Amino acid sequence: MPIKMLDGNGAAVEAIRLVRPGVIAAYPITPQSSIAEHLADEVADGRIKAEYIRVESEHSAMSACVGAQLTGVRAVTATSSVGLALMHEVCGVTSGCRLPMVMYVVNRSLAAPWSLWCDHSDTMAERDSGWLQFYAGNVQDVLDLYLAGIRISEHPEVLTPSMICQDGFFLSHSMQKVNVPEDDTAFGFVGSYQRRNMYLDPEDTMFVNDLTPTDDYGEMRYQQMVGFRNAARVTEEVFAEFEKTFGRKLEVIRPYMLEDAEAAVVTMGSMSGTARYVVDELRKQGIRAGALQIVMYRPFPAEMIARALKHVPVIGVVDRSAGLGGAQPPVCTEVTAALHGGTNDIRSFIGGLAGRDISNHSFERIFADIIAIRAGKTNTHCQWFDVKVNAMDIRTVSGEEES
Amino acid sequence: MYKIVAKTDSLVTPGISACQGCALELIMRNVMDVLGSDTVLIIPPGCSAMFSGSGIEGGVKVAGIQGNLENSAAIACGIANGFKNQGNTHTKVVAFAGDGGTVDIGLQALSGAMERNENILYICYDNEAYMNTGIQGSSSTPSGASTTTTPAGKLGHSKDLMRIVMAHDVPYAASASVANLPDLRRKVHRARETQGTSVLHIHSPCPTGWGYHSSKSIELAREAVQSGAWLLIEFENGEIRINQEPGKLGDIDAYINGQKRFRGFTVEQREQLKKDIIARYQAIRAAAQV
Numbered sequence: 190m191p192i193k194m195l196d197g198n199g200a201a202v203e204a205i206r207l208v209r210p211g212v213i214a215a216y217p218i219t220p221q222s223s224i225a226e227h228l229a230d231e232v233a234d235g236r237i238k239a240e241y242i243r244v245e246s247e248h249s250a251m252s253a254c255v256g257a258q259l260t261g262v263r264a265v266t267a268t269s270s271v272g273l274a275l276m277h278e279v280c281g282v283t284s285g286c287r288l289p290m291v292m293y294v295v296n297r298s299l300a301a302p303w304s305l306w307c308d309h310s311d312t313m314a315e316r317d318s319g320w321l322q323f324y325a326g327n328v329q330d331v332l333d334l335y336l337a338g339i340r341i342s343e344h345p346e347v348l349t350p351s352m353i354c355q356d357g358f359f360l361s362h363s364m365q366k367v368n369v370p371e372d373d374t375a376f377g378f379v380g381s382y383q384r385r386n387m388y389l390d391p392e393d394t395m396f397v398n399d400l401t402p403t404d405d406y407g408e409m410r411y412q413q414m415v416g417f418r419n420a421a422r423v424t425e426e427v428f429a430e431f432e433k434t435f436g437r438k439l440e441v442i443r444p445y446m447l448e449d450a451e452a453a454v455v456t457m458g459s460m461s462g463t464a465r466y467v468v469d470e471l472r473k474q475g476i477r478a479g480a481l482q483i484v485m486y487r488p489f490p491a492e493m494i495a496r497a498l499k500h501v502p503v504i505g506v507v508d509r510s511a512g513l514g515g516a517q518p519p520v521c522t523e524v525t526a527a528l529h530g531g532t533n534d535i536r537s538f539i540g541g542l543a544g545r546d547i548s549n550h551s552f553e554r555i556f557a558d559i560i561a562i563r564a565g566k567t568n569t570h571c572q573w574f575d576v577k578v579n580a581m582d583i584r585t586v587s588g589e590e591e592s
Numbered sequence: 593m594y595k596i597v598a599k600t601d602s603l604v605t606p607g608i609s610a611c612q613g614c615a616l617e618l619i620m621r622n623v624m625d626v627l628g629s630d631t632v633l634i635i636p637p638g639c640s641a642m643f644s645g646s647g648i649e650g651g652v653k654v655a656g657i658q659g660n661l662e663n664s665a666a667i668a669c670g671i672a673n674g675f676k677n678q679g680n681t682h683t684k685v686v687a688f689a690g691d692g693g694t695v696d697i698g699l700q701a702l703s704g705a706m707e708r709n710e711n712i713l714y715i716c717y718d719n720e721a722y723m724n725t726g727i728q729g730s731s732s733t734p735s736g737a738s739t740t741t742t743p744a745g746k747l748g749h750s751k752d753l754m755r756i757v758m759a760h761d762v763p764y765a766a767s768a769s770v771a772n773l774p775d776l777r778r779k780v781h782r783a784r785e786t787q788g789t790s791v792l793h794i795h796s797p798c799p800t801g802w803g804y805h806s807s808k809s810i811e812l813a814r815e816a817v818q819s820g821a822w823l824l825i826e827f828e829n830g831e832i833r834i835n836q837e838p839g840k841l842g843d844i845d846a847y848i849n850g851q852k853r854f855r856g857f858t859v860e861q862r863e864q865l866k867k868d869i870i871a872r873y874q875a876i877r878a879a880a881q882v
Contacts, residue, residue: 211677212670240673245704249666252659252701256670259657262677264670278660389655389671391630391683397657399644
């Protein structure tokens with residue numbers, strides 16, 4: 190298995206090449222752009238035998254992919270941030286038509302204000318769009334989760350599209366050592382595309398996605414729910430087969446030092462390695478710290494998370510999106526629901542917005558808070574752990590009285 | 593209960609739930625008759641969605657998808673490229689959208705498809721407002737026409753789809769009218785033979801939205817062609833042809849007097865519309881002679 194130096198976007202292009210798509214529809218957006226560019230190179234040089242549609246928007250990218258995949262080929266696009274937001278309407282068509290498309294999302298903040306940098310607000314806004322969601326922790330994950338995602342999404346009992354999420358810049362532009370499978374091994378693993386359920390074929394006609402009366406709509410949503418339920422099982426099967434084929438372990442959640450943990454953090458994406466590093470440091474000081482990385486966010490592996498965390502007295506859940514107005518931000522809401530009825534003290538932390546680095550010092554602060562709560566020294570914590578103390582003084586609305 | 597049995601070779605099912613006197617159904621039956629069964633349709637929400645069907649009942653016998661209101665052209669591009677990638681170069685991929693789904697919300701996707709010269713046929717049936725949602729004004733609504741969102745008559749001009757399309761220099765584009773079916777059918781045939789993007793813009797009088805008796809659809813469509821309110825033109829290899837000269841250019845009285853949507857027309861508005869029609873004809877005439 191050749192080892193290459195690739196950034197996340199480079200690994201994404203390799204993965205896409207390996208699954209042999211028939212149509213690529215791409216629109217550039219930072220930090221996804223190098224995916225759109227390099228896919229064009231791959232097609233121009235004949236390494237990918239696909240039609241490349243240089244679409245005029247992300248909305249059209251997803252629309253073209255819906256049309257293409259309905260004809261019986263793998264259709265590929267990738268996006269970020271407001272591009273994903275523009276796709277939103279059509280994302281629901283993809284999932285509702287049970288098209289097992291797999292799409293890279295390079296996570297970036299939503300506007301306003303404008304930001305080019307990473308947080309999870311774009312994909313969190315799509316968490317109820319009927320797509321599976323997997324969050325890569327490193328560049329190897331970026332490649333591996335795509336190959337696995339194809340198998341999971343296309344499974345006849347799942348037929349649900351997937352977003353493979355990678356943190357903008359932290360992963361998309363970070364060069365790392367990546368095992369790239371041989372073409373035949375990878376294609377042998379994913380197999381050729383089989384159209385199922387809905388398709389467009391002049392020889393075998395059907396009209397897809399017509400007006401559906403109340404009589405059937407709820408039932409079709411119920412079918413999607415069953416697809417999600419099956420995805421939880423199928424993911425574990427596919428991850429096991431992936432390990433057998435490629436020798437690398439993929440996990441739905443990555444528990445770390447949780448067995449005897451007194452305090453643990455829950456993370457997603459590229460911050461997770463830093464969390465494990467800080468756990469190691471704390472363990473050297475005799476502090477029983479632990480960490481849990483969520484890789485599969487949709488379907489949310491609630492039971493698995495409950496089993497991993499139920500004995501941990503204090504838990505800090507780090508959300509890389511603000512979740513404005515919610516009882517808790519999205520990841521914390523789900524973790525809290527998973528542990529409902531338990532005795533865990535669950536604390537929400539919000540940070541790393543717009544690419545603000547979640548460093549070892551960030552986790553040291555978070556752990557300091559939850560360890561103090563565990564020790565009974567305090568009952569409060571700092572939820573917005575990396576926001577400046579003068580947050581209310583910057584960019585004040587014009588006309589507001591200066592205090 | 594009676595069991596209703598209908599036998600037809602038509603690709604459009606009998607019993608379409610169009611309004612009485614709707615020109616759209618006649619257009620669709622002729623379009624599908626020329627296109628044949630090796631066709632995939634993309635139909636957005638709107639009046640033409642009655643051909644998509646409802647629930648388990650279909651409205652056409654060809655394969656198709658009901659897309660979103662604004663992405664008919666983009667879905668068509670995806671389908672055409674999917675077929676191409678699998679070696680299918682014979683199936684015609686046809687978007688069939690109204691004026692709202694074309695000149696308003698769908699213009700961006702259509703423009704992109706035309707710029708890339710995608711191998712699709714895009715048909716816009718134009719009834720000059722959002723009829724299916726209840727006669728709201730669109731950018732194709734003529735100046736002065738009353739709709740539920742332009743109750744005092746629309747201010748400003750209507751968008752000129754044909755000139756927008758011709759500015760993209762597509763291989764083939766034509767306007768057609770339900771009043772001249774042989775011409776319409778010839779143009780559908782020509783579009784079907786075209787490699788690359790072809791666009792048809794078809795006038796579709798609407799008794800419900802325009803406010804006239806349902807027996808008058810063809811008559812009004814003919815008045816529109818004869819007065820120049822709807823020009824029958826063709827654009828091919830960069831050249832414009834006028835297919836039928838307006839016999840009474842600018843004489844719009846018989847056309848608009850029969851329609852309630854123009855009931856509040858002032859003398860000035862009427863004169864302005866006449867001027868606009870003559871000016872557009874002359875501009876296209878001049879371009880056609882180059």
